[in-house]
Amino acid sequence: MKERSGFSSGGGKRVWLAHIAAWLLCMMPSPTMGQESSARLTLAGTGMVSLNLNRSIDQDSEAEASNQSIVSDFSDSFLLLRLDRQLYTNHRAGMLLGFVFPDAETDLGEVFYNQINVFYDTRAFRGTLGRTRLENFALEFPTLREEDLLEYAFVLNGFSNADNSEFSRYGNVARAELFGSGGRFHARGQASNWTVTDVAGERLNDFEVNSTSGFLGYRLPQGIRYSGVIREAGIGFHSQKVDLPGGNWLTGFSAGLAINLSRNPLRNVELRGQVIHSRGIDAGAPVDAVATTLGTPLGRALSRSTALVASLRLLRRPYQLDRLQVATTVGYKTFSGVDASRFTVVPNVFFQLGQGVDLGVQYQYESLSGSLVELLGLRRSHSIKFVLVFSFQSMFNDYFGDRDDILNLEHGYIS
Amino acid sequence: MRLPIKSACVDESRGETTYGRREFLQAGAFGVAGAVVAGGPLNTPDGSAEVLAREAEAKASATHGGGRAWPDRPEGWWRHQDAVLPPSEAPAQELREVELDIQIIKHEIVPGYSFHVLAFNGQVPGPELRFREGEWVKVYFTNRTELMHTIHWHGVDLQYENDGVPYTTQHPVMPNATFEYTFQAIPAGTRLYHCHFGTPLHMQHAMHGALIIEPERDPIKEEFGYTRDYTLVLESFATNDARDDLNFMLERMKQRMWLMKEGALDEETLAVFESKETFLAAIDRGWDPPYLPNRNQKRERAAQNYNFFAINGKAYPLTAPIMIRRGETIRVRLINGGGLTHHMHLHGHQFWQVAEDGNVLSSPLQINTISVGPGKTADIIIEGYNPGYWTFHDHDTSRVTNNGMYPGGMLTMLVYEEMDDYDGYHPKIALDE
Numbered sequence: 001m002k003e004r005s006g007f008s009s010g011g012g013k014r015v016w017l018a019h020i021a022a023w024l025l026c027m028m029p030s031p032t033m034g035q036e037s038s039a040r041l042t043l044a045g046t047g048m049v050s051l052n053l054n055r056s057i058d059q060d061s062e063a064e065a066s067n068q069s070i071v072s073d074f075s076d077s078f079l080l081l082r083l084d085r086q087l088y089t090n091h092r093a094g095m096l097l098g099f100v101f102p103d104a105e106t107d108l109g110e111v112f113y114n115q116i117n118v119f120y121d122t123r124a125f126r127g128t129l130g131r132t133r134l135e136n137f138a139l140e141f142p143t144l145r146e147e148d149l150l151e152y153a154f155v156l157n158g159f160s161n162a163d164n165s166e167f168s169r170y171g172n173v174a175r176a177e178l179f180g181s182g183g184r185f186h187a188r189g190q191a192s193n194w195t196v197t198d199v200a201g202e203r204l205n206d207f208e209v210n211s212t213s214g215f216l217g218y219r220l221p222q223g224i225r226y227s228g229v230i231r232e233a234g235i236g237f238h239s240q241k242v243d244l245p246g247g248n249w250l251t252g253f254s255a256g257l258a259i260n261l262s263r264n265p266l267r268n269v270e271l272r273g274q275v276i277h278s279r280g281i282d283a284g285a286p287v288d289a290v291a292t293t294l295g296t297p298l299g300r301a302l303s304r305s306t307a308l309v310a311s312l313r314l315l316r317r318p319y320q321l322d323r324l325q326v327a328t329t330v331g332y333k334t335f336s337g338v339d340a341s342r343f344t345v346v347p348n349v350f351f352q353l354g355q356g357v358d359l360g361v362q363y364q365y366e367s368l369s370g371s372l373v374e375l376l377g378l379r380r381s382h383s384i385k386f387v388l389v390f391s392f393q394s395m396f397n398d399y400f401g402d403r404d405d406i407l408n409l410e411h412g413y414i415s
Numbered sequence: 416m417r418l419p420i421k422s423a424c425v426d427e428s429r430g431e432t433t434y435g436r437r438e439f440l441q442a443g444a445f446g447v448a449g450a451v452v453a454g455g456p457l458n459t460p461d462g463s464a465e466v467l468a469r470e471a472e473a474k475a476s477a478t479h480g481g482g483r484a485w486p487d488r489p490e491g492w493w494r495h496q497d498a499v500l501p502p503s504e505a506p507a508q509e510l511r512e513v514e515l516d517i518q519i520i521k522h523e524i525v526p527g528y529s530f531h532v533l534a535f536n537g538q539v540p541g542p543e544l545r546f547r548e549g550e551w552v553k554v555y556f557t558n559r560t561e562l563m564h565t566i567h568w569h570g571v572d573l574q575y576e577n578d579g580v581p582y583t584t585q586h587p588v589m590p591n592a593t594f595e596y597t598f599q600a601i602p603a604g605t606r607l608y609h610c611h612f613g614t615p616l617h618m619q620h621a622m623h624g625a626l627i628i629e630p631e632r633d634p635i636k637e638e639f640g641y642t643r644d645y646t647l648v649l650e651s652f653a654t655n656d657a658r659d660d661l662n663f664m665l666e667r668m669k670q671r672m673w674l675m676k677e678g679a680l681d682e683e684t685l686a687v688f689e690s691k692e693t694f695l696a697a698i699d700r701g702w703d704p705p706y707l708p709n710r711n712q713k714r715e716r717a718a719q720n721y722n723f724f725a726i727n728g729k730a731y732p733l734t735a736p737i738m739i740r741r742g743e744t745i746r747v748r749l750i751n752g753g754g755l756t757h758h759m760h761l762h763g764h765q766f767w768q769v770a771e772d773g774n775v776l777s778s779p780l781q782i783n784t785i786s787v788g789p790g791k792t793a794d795i796i797i798e799g800y801n802p803g804y805w806t807f808h809d810h811d812t813s814r815v816t817n818n819g820m821y822p823g824g825m826l827t828m829l830v831y832e833e834m835d836d837y838d839g840y841h842p843k844i845a846l847d848e
């Protein structure tokens with residue numbers, strides 16, 4: 001009795017230390033404690049190698065000086081690992097770990113880790129912390145690679161002068177999303193760190209939160225994607241605290257709408273359009289030369305601009321299997337206050353040879369006008385890409401449903 | 416022929432004074448033939464060749480061979496002397512009408528674990544249907560899901576277009592449609608009904624229910640004089656596979672319904688052909704049937720991963736106990752609504768199997784473990800001679816689990832009502848041993 005209660009006595013202290021030791025031993029992870037609950041594992045990836053035939057025509061149209069190249073290009077191939085599990089609360093938590101193969105010209109090295117994050121999921125909420133997509137757009141478009149439309153379809157990174165797409169697509173985020181109607185409606189707010197580089201495009205060790213964004217969206221869940229006319233819609237803002245002499249905040253707005261022109265699940269026809277308006281840094285103020293020069297990635301990101309993208313996509317799905325996709329995407333971007341604009345059209349055709357295996361060809365034409373021609377040393381470019389894409393997604397130990405499963409959506413959510 | 420075993424087993428006075436194995440052994444020892452038919456370890460401890468041979472002979476006997484026999488059966492109920500009558504013969508004024516629907520519901524099999532199932536009238540299993548033998552029945556079956564279904568009346572001898580086999584005896588019942596099944600309830604016995612569309616998914620998860628056709632005179636009742644009648648529908652669920660499959664089927668079917676409305680659903684998309692010729696013609700055109708590895712591998716799944724097992728929709732410890740009194744005789748109808756064979760073992764008792772597939776056995780069989788395969792039914796008689804708490808469970812004990820945890824699943828208990836007053840050990844609720 002005395003020993004048990006007496007922490008102050010010498011003997012009591014020994015008992016107390018023994019208790020701590022025992023407690024520490026209990027806290028050690030032990031394989032014999034409790035039941036093992038395995039994580040659900042989803043493995044996804046895409047191997048995408050194209051043979052690119054490029055022809056660019058520089059500003060001297062009289063001379064028709066042109067460059068031609070043939071390159072093999074495996075950029076945007078990726079591998080992604082998702083692990084998640086059910087918690088004691090019946091909520092879920094998990095992590096994503098993934099990398100992409102960046103374009104060889106980007107100095108990003110062989111691989112770029114685009115997904116290193118943890119997330120927490122409930123029926124109506126998802127929190128994400130770590131590196132992931134910045135979600136700095138309203139819609140995705142049917143081009144071979146996202147970077148094909150980088151200048152048109154994304155709010156660009158106002159901190160980076162690096163010539164890559166990764167710094168405008170991925171960043172470190174603290175994100176909260178709220179879902180309604182089983183994922184049909186969602187509201188997203190995030191604080192993020194967009195990659196910061198120096199003027200030379202070298203990445204700086206600056207991981208401070210430097211941006212914020214908000215988004216309201218509607219989306220037909222994947223399982224019922226043809227069931228309505230409005231397939232996706234959304235509107236958002238993306239503010240980067242650039243703290244430049246011309247202004248503290250670089251704010252872009254995005255809005256998009258995707259509609260099923262045909263709800264036929266065997267011949268889906270879909271039209272989508274997006275506008276991104278970037279307010280830019282006040283051009284009247286004295287700003288760093290790089291920042292205002294449209295010839296640099298940073299300059300274009302900081303400039304006041306409006307970009308429109310629209311695509312029309314036909315999907316042939318005999319026997320309810322994707323077999324043929326024919327799409328055309330058009331992009332137009334104009335910079336305010338200067339005579340500068342650019343235009344692109346990207347038609348492509350993909351045959352699905354087997355599930356997850358696409359053989360395709362994409363043509364892209366881009367034409368610059370105004371001061372962009374001189375600044376970028378380019379008037380027009382053509383490229384043809386012949387591509388074989390292999391993609392897969394496999395799930396192992398699948399022991400719970402997802403928010404927008406049809407069962408959870410329409411027959412009562414199971415937590 | 417008939418031996419007075421019943422009186423030895425269920426005699427009230429005997430039950431009052433003594434009960435237990437000694438008396439039971441004596442009861443089982445009435446006559447050599449009785450011991451042979453009983454055939455259990457108690458009576459044939461050596462399993463000698465002679466005994467086994469006699470047992471085989473007794474089993475092979477199509478007549479009332481080998482010992483325990485039935486009272487005179489009502490004439491003609493177990494054999495159809497006449498052709499099965501078509502629904503047009505149903506007497507309109509004496510038609511028994513039943514409404515069944517099918518819905519997708521969340522079903523809680525044990526506290527804390529729910530999953531989506533296809534449920535007749537929102538119940539798991541579907542409501543027990545009881546008809547009098549010979550009664551004409553009309554079932555209005557309404558499909559309140561976005562999938563296709565039918566109802567098959569398993570073990571009923573009916574006109575084929577009421578048999579509920581999609582694309583064989585009828586078109587499947589489409590979403591929001593009502594189909595009328597009309598049949599005469601014959602023959603008597605413990606039977607079942609289940610969906611026959613996408614059977615591996617639909618029937619097991621959980622479109623099945625008891626269909627009990629009661630005879631005018633029941634030889635089992637006459638022989639054993641049972642007082643209570645229990646129905647145990649045995650169920651096996653692969654909840655993760657079912658979720659995956661149901662989501663997939665719902666997505667696909669929603670698209671097919673759109674195509675159907677537009678008149679654009681063809682044979683190849685539906686993978687249902689008017690004839691073998693049109694099927695082979697599609698193959699010639701280069702159509703890949705959905706079973707080919709390039710189209711289907713059940714998403715890396717070779718077999719169903721069964722993880723929950725139930726009796727009447729509930730897994731242990733939520734299974735309902737079978738209540739009995741000392742000296743009482745009860746009837747238990749076992750119906751397998753799932754896709755596995757269950758080996759139901761009762762502790763502390765030798766019970767009588769009296770019917771299989773609803774049909775009365777030529778001789779009752781005294782056993783303590785009974786295998787009930789998919790689509791099978793078995794009727795057993797339990798005599799209350801050994802008060803206590805007695806587990807009754809699948810002896811493939813991998814099914815006495817909830818999500819892999821023992822004990823759980825297909826486990827219930829035979830409970831003597833007298834045990835409330837007994838000052839001894841009483842069962843606890845164990846969830847993890």
Ligand SMILES: [Cu+2]
Binds near residue numbers: 533565617
């Ligand atoms: Cu069904």
